[in-house]
Amino acid sequence: MRARLSTLPGRIGTAVAVILLVAWSLGPIYWSLVTSLTPPLHLLGTPSLWPQQISFEHYAKLFGATSMSQGNTVQSVWPQFSAALTNSLITSGLATVVTVAIAAFGAYAFVRLEFPGRDLLFVAVVATLAIPAYTVMIPLYRLMISLKLIDTYTGITLIYVSAFLPLALWLMRSVYQAMPISLEEAAWLDGAGRVYTLVYIVLPLSAPGLIASAILTFLNAWGQFMVPLVFSPTLATKPLTVLIPEFVTRNYIDFGLMNAAGILAIIPPVLLVLFLNRYLVSGLMAGATK
Amino acid sequence: MPSSHPRRNRAPGELALAAALVIPIVVVMGSLVFWPLATSVIDSFYRIDPMKPGTPFVGLANYGSLLADSNVQTAWLNTFAYVAIAVVLETIGGLGAALLLNRVKHGRQWLLAITVLPWCLPPVVNAIVWMWIFNPSYGLLNHALLWLGVIDARKVWFNDQATALFLISLVHVWRMMPLTAVILLAALQSIPRDLYEAARLDGAGPIKSFRLVTLPLIASGLAIALSQSTVFAFNLFDEAWILSGSSLDTRSVIIQVYLTAFQNLRFSSGMALSILAMLASLLVSLIYVLRVYRETRYD
Numbered sequence: 001m002r003a004r005l006s007t008l009p010g011r012i013g014t015a016v017a018v019i020l021l022v023a024w025s026l027g028p029i030y031w032s033l034v035t036s037l038t039p040p041l042h043l044l045g046t047p048s049l050w051p052q053q054i055s056f057e058h059y060a061k062l063f064g065a066t067s068m069s070q071g072n073t074v075q076s077v078w079p080q081f082s083a084a085l086t087n088s089l090i091t092s093g094l095a096t097v098v099t100v101a102i103a104a105f106g107a108y109a110f111v112r113l114e115f116p117g118r119d120l121l122f123v124a125v126v127a128t129l130a131i132p133a134y135t136v137m138i139p140l141y142r143l144m145i146s147l148k149l150i151d152t153y154t155g156i157t158l159i160y161v162s163a164f165l166p167l168a169l170w171l172m173r174s175v176y177q178a179m180p181i182s183l184e185e186a187a188w189l190d191g192a193g194r195v196y197t198l199v200y201i202v203l204p205l206s207a208p209g210l211i212a213s214a215i216l217t218f219l220n221a222w223g224q225f226m227v228p229l230v231f232s233p234t235l236a237t238k239p240l241t242v243l244i245p246e247f248v249t250r251n252y253i254d255f256g257l258m259n260a261a262g263i264l265a266i267i268p269p270v271l272l273v274l275f276l277n278r279y280l281v282s283g284l285m286a287g288a289t290k
Numbered sequence: 291m292p293s294s295h296p297r298r299n300r301a302p303g304e305l306a307l308a309a310a311l312v313i314p315i316v317v318v319m320g321s322l323v324f325w326p327l328a329t330s331v332i333d334s335f336y337r338i339d340p341m342k343p344g345t346p347f348v349g350l351a352n353y354g355s356l357l358a359d360s361n362v363q364t365a366w367l368n369t370f371a372y373v374a375i376a377v378v379l380e381t382i383g384g385l386g387a388a389l390l391l392n393r394v395k396h397g398r399q400w401l402l403a404i405t406v407l408p409w410c411l412p413p414v415v416n417a418i419v420w421m422w423i424f425n426p427s428y429g430l431l432n433h434a435l436l437w438l439g440v441i442d443a444r445k446v447w448f449n450d451q452a453t454a455l456f457l458i459s460l461v462h463v464w465r466m467m468p469l470t471a472v473i474l475l476a477a478l479q480s481i482p483r484d485l486y487e488a489a490r491l492d493g494a495g496p497i498k499s500f501r502l503v504t505l506p507l508i509a510s511g512l513a514i515a516l517s518q519s520t521v522f523a524f525n526l527f528d529e530a531w532i533l534s535g536s537s538l539d540t541r542s543v544i545i546q547v548y549l550t551a552f553q554n555l556r557f558s559s560g561m562a563l564s565i566l567a568m569l570a571s572l573l574v575s576l577i578y579v580l581r582v583y584r585e586t587r588y589d
Contacts, residue, residue: 014390014393014394017386017390018390018394018401021387021390021401021404021405022401022404024464025404025405025407025408025468026404026407028408028416028419028420028423028464029407029408029411029419031419031422031423031430032419032422035422043428044427044428046433047428047430047433102314102315102318105311105314106311106312106314106315108311109307109308109311109312110312113304113307113308113311114304114308115304115305115308115309115312118308121312121315121316124319124324125315125319128319128323128324130521130572130575131323131327131568132521132524132525132544132564132567132568132571133525134525134527134544134547134548134564134567135327135330135564135565135567135568136322136323136326136327136330137326137551137564138326138330138551138557138560138561138564139325139326139327139329139330139333139561140322140326141551141552142557143321143322143325143326158318158322159322161318161322162318162319162322162323165315165318165319166319169315194303194304194307195307219410222412223411223412223413223414224412225412225413225414225527225528225531226527226528226544226548229548230548230552240412241412241414241415242414244414244415244418245414245418245532255421255422255425255428258418258422259418259419259422262415262418262419265412265415266411266412266415269407269410269411269412270407270410270411272410273403273406273407273410274403277399277402277403277406278399280406280410281402281406281472284406284469284472284473285472285473285475285476
């Protein structure tokens, strides 16, 4: 009897807490979506929690050749927006592929092969996780200038790889450590070489770890702001994160446009969370608790 | 030596293979992290300024002028405020979310996905979304508080320094709390169920069993979460930069580094400040780790 009485308030409490957590996490995103679908003039009135009238005007400014703004036909921002979107996809994609490839092969050496200075090197690389990126940014800036890599995909990708490699390496090492060596030994007895075993047996079995590393690297690269702010001065490599805040013009801030662009910029992360959240969370847990 | 090693029959090419696999790591990390880090430390003792001729050795002069600079002092105070607010709110909120997630049986995967989502979004987009909510004329916050009767006139939130610091911290907390929650959830899930049973049989209520069972067993997770929160709050840049730019009221140390180095082009001064910030964030997170371990360890 006592147990039943205590579970009812407990259940209500849990339900309230769940609602609060969901509202806190999704509320701002929902509000941004509503804003992006509200006609510009309605944004200046009393806000309502669901759009009175749905309008794709803000999205039209991003995608159309020209668009209407305060009664005038104006040049749309599609050329800049599409360039920045492409840049974001290319730099994040390249950084992810290169980082995961280097980490997947390198971590194997740290677990299964022996070479002088192995542990020291691993500790040194992982210790850089604690070093904030800006500490190395000024020398890096001068280095990139002398190598003529400012505002190039190569330059940005290299910086991202150096920033996100330690976490991916740590993750992949813990994945290989958890894998029984007997599988590989069976393959060696059959005459398979190290490289063959790694590529055809170890890597396929490590798919969840590879996916987790790839997601974490991609999300980190996709959200980067300070690095491209310094290293991507023009639309040659400027990503969405640097372009969107520039929609603030001198006399007015186009919040409808910024929210619409923001909603488009969060589509890739939202898709990753929707479909691959299991891997993402396991990666976060492994990266944080090992 | 090798004779005592369990696997003597290693392939002759092993060392070459190891080198081939590890060299990319050595090259990338060496040239883009370790070399620049060493350069940062060394160059902070020189005067490196594209606007001035020569790069003379100046000893600790860069550090000395940083200590005397009132803008830098303000930036430090702002950063400490960010760290204090963010760490407290992220830890309380993250622990609450983790306990809740650990309790929920149906749809936990969905709740977890929703909780993690803010961490996955670009910080710049988060800041813009919140900037619109904080907008003095048309923002949701003013309208909601007016409607609830909490305030009787619209407020320009960023006119007041304390409010501005709090709101910027809040945006940062919104993004970083999921990380604390996930770390603590992992720690909670590693606690064996029968420990709670045993505590209950010994007559411990929920609060007592939280204090005697949960807290000591998630101590290492808590230490990691606290260090993460601290390091990230020390590095706060995106939120403050988007929400109020170079304003001195909300300027963090990293914004000060950015302004010094990339807008005023005083490279060596920026490097000295970035090294101080790195040391401070490492030191504070080390203190947490040591304290949490000491206070919750049962020998």
